[in-house]
Amino acid sequence: MILALDIGGSFIKAAWSSAPGSLAPLGRVATPSRSLDAFIAALAELAAAAPARPKALAISLTGVVDRDSGRLTCANIPALHQTILAPALEAALGLPALIANDADCFALAEAAEGAGRGRHVVFGVILGSGVGGGLVSGGRLVNSAGGFAGEWGHGAFLPAVAGDPPVLIPAFECGCGREGCLNTVGGARGLEALHRHLHGKEADSHAILSAWEAADVAAGRTVDIYSDLVARLLALAINITGAEIAPVGGGLANSEKLLSNIDRKTKPGVLGVSHRPLVVRAQCGPDAGLIGAAALGWSEGAYERNSAGSVRG
Template sequence: MITCFDIGGTTIKAATATGPDTVTPVGRLPTPRDDFELFAASISGLVEQGGAPSGTPISISVTGVVDPETGVTTVANIPCIDGRNLAGDLGNSLGRPVLVANDADCFALAEAFAGAGRDHRVIFGAILGTGVGGGIVAGGRLFRGGGGLSGEWGHGTAVATQVSVPPFDMPHLSCGCGLVGCVDTVGGARGIEKLHRHLHGVDLPSTAITSAWENGDPGAAQTVDLHVELVSRPLALAVNIIGPDIIPVGGGLGNAHALIARLDAAVRQRILRKIDRPLVVPAQLTIDAGLIGAASLAFSEGIA
């Protein structure tokens, strides 16, 4: 048995796991953001609450970036672990082996072991949430690229400026990463909202835009057409580079199944591989994916 954690900027969720897809929730606590000793004590308390035997492993899904070479985590919204070797520091504090991966990687692992990627060899988990991210699982193992940044298809100047949707010209928008023209600026939920504002001068939440589109609204249809064109091009490039067998889509837009079907059709038209089944699909795990991913991390890495 292991204890797995899904750690975000506001909440720590814990569960015990006896397999990569068998988790039992233990509880949750507010995330201590500024005090590492309190952070470690919160983790320890949840481990004890779950009844894990002494010395059994801990596996963590965390918001942010984890460098696989140094173990250093970059977690801007949890200052007490930002810049730390989280696995090493927690392991020393609690006397247990600790594995840590970022939340997009754990999402991909969860879908690989218990979701839409089950029985597939190469899985590219794509996040279309507040922003755009992703993770890669190949042969049952997480692919950890240099600096912990593999699968980050949301960044880099990749967004087209000439499109087939009126008004045909698309300005590059500034991204929080410091670049311009990133998929992250237009691809996620906030991105489709920016596109709708750009086209129509109206602020609507992404859920209202996709709902209006499904109900035949022409303005929302124009927004969706533009979104699909802008996102399908870089996603098709990612497919050609990575060669995934399946792309489960998580995040808020992953719940818009009609939109994901449109995106799938556009991507399959643009890739080298000819495939007559859905490639880009909604994620199957919308609840506790972080915990399942953390469990999958430990069992796939052989520490459980």
């Protein structure tokens, strides 16, 4: 049995999995964000609540594990930031531990049980407050040992011109320290920044999309340019990875019309011909983190490892 954990800045959700594809909830607790000892104690309590002693922990976490050192970058949970977490958990709980970024676990969930089921290469896309992603091939994460595979939202490659008629797109500063990342225009905050740049007006992403669906001209211009920018770089990501489908999660994925628009603009840039949608709404919903964590544990064989042979990623 694997104990699956979806760890966010506010809450830890837990479930146990007795076999691939099975998941039974164990509830949730507040995330102890300031004390590593309290954090480990909370996980120990969740493990004790399982119907049998788990053979491994599989964790979806809002952070990134360095591939070489195993050190965790997790700014919104200070107790975990810059720790080498997997060995610490293994030493304290006596269980092997696997840790993956929440976007990676989202991609795993969609590949195993969601819109990407039956596809060999799945590129999971997050269009939330920002842009993220994860890449799965043959049912396994490409970066199962940690790292940044699938993070297509970063890199100074945003097109300088987009739309019809064309308009200049400024190289907005990104939180990663670069300028011109897709992340600066591709998420909800980016959509709002783009609307402000084009029209000099403040509006939140929900209002922009609602106005667009009601045939508002200004909102239509914003969404057309937004979709053009996202689609160009998504087509590049699909060509590089060979992805057969791109399930989309995050708040902006709630607009089926927006995803259809992005899909229509993405296909001309993709090598080969596809008569089915490439860009689709994700199916796993709020349980994607738990589903993906469990899939991580089974795909990486965590249940067969002891703490001396665990995987850090």
